[in-house]
Amino acid sequence: MIKRKRVLKMLYIVFLITFTVVLSSCSESNTVMTEYKTKKEIKNEKLGQVQSEVEQKNCSLCGDEPVINYPDVYLGNNSIGLINLNSWEVYDLELDIGEEYSEDCTSIQIVNIGNHSTTIQLIKPSAYNMCQINLSNLESARVEDMNKMLCESCIREIVEEADYDLAFIDFTTKELKPIQKNVVGTTISDYYIHLDPIKENGSISAIEILIFYLPKKEKS
Numbered sequence: 001m002i003k004r005k006r007v008l009k010m011l012y013i014v015f016l017i018t019f020t021v022v023l024s025s026c027s028e029s030n031t032v033m034t035e036y037k038t039k040k041e042i043k044n045e046k047l048g049q050v051q052s053e054v055e056q057k058n059c060s061l062c063g064d065e066p067v068i069n070y071p072d073v074y075l076g077n078n079s080i081g082l083i084n085l086n087s088w089e090v091y092d093l094e095l096d097i098g099e100e101y102s103e104d105c106t107s108i109q110i111v112n113i114g115n116h117s118t119t120i121q122l123i124k125p126s127a128y129n130m131c132q133i134n135l136s137n138l139e140s141a142r143v144e145d146m147n148k149m150l151c152e153s154c155i156r157e158i159v160e161e162a163d164y165d166l167a168f169i170d171f172t173t174k175e176l177k178p179i180q181k182n183v184v185g186t187t188i189s190d191y192y193i194h195l196d197p198i199k200e201n202g203s204i205s206a207i208e209i210l211i212f213y214l215p216k217k218e219k220s
Helices: 001-050 151-159
Strands: 082-085 091-092 106-113 118-125 129-137 166-170 174-176 185-188 191-198 204-211
Touching: 001 151, 151 174
Parallel strands: none
Antiparallel strands: 082 091, 082 166, 106 118, 118 129, 129 204, 166 174, 185 191, 191 204
């Protein structure tokens, strides 16, 4: 009888442990789903804030009479740059593309761009058609700022893609490529872009970027 009670007690303890593990697993699963829904809700909230004050013809991205013009020196260049989606400030990477160079050196520039001063460190070796960019102090793209500069269609397209306040821009076509958390490689114009997020305490604190000039081959 005593042995039977011990066996029943052991079975009861095993049951409690198993039940606790299952509950813990379910709790973790529910937490993941909640976090996923929250991210989706945040994007939906941003889309709900889209109330453009700008007509399509005055859109700074696609309009013929933009409220904010790009500096003439940039447009038409066979080059790319960075644009702040909250302030529409443009930074030309000024990549010196060619087959020759005069001296072997590396230039380093540090600039702040945007209302909250996202930091850009640009490193360009003269002997290669490439550069390195280090980004820090990244902000989120703010719909309330874009409402004053862009048409509704462009804002919605940017909100769907942008995780930060910066995007790459092709000065020839005005094509934008917003920087995204989960994209580690992309192309724009004749350039390949590799992105390496740097994490601190589980969140992205900076992004290291390598850009290579890689024009397409001629099709035979």
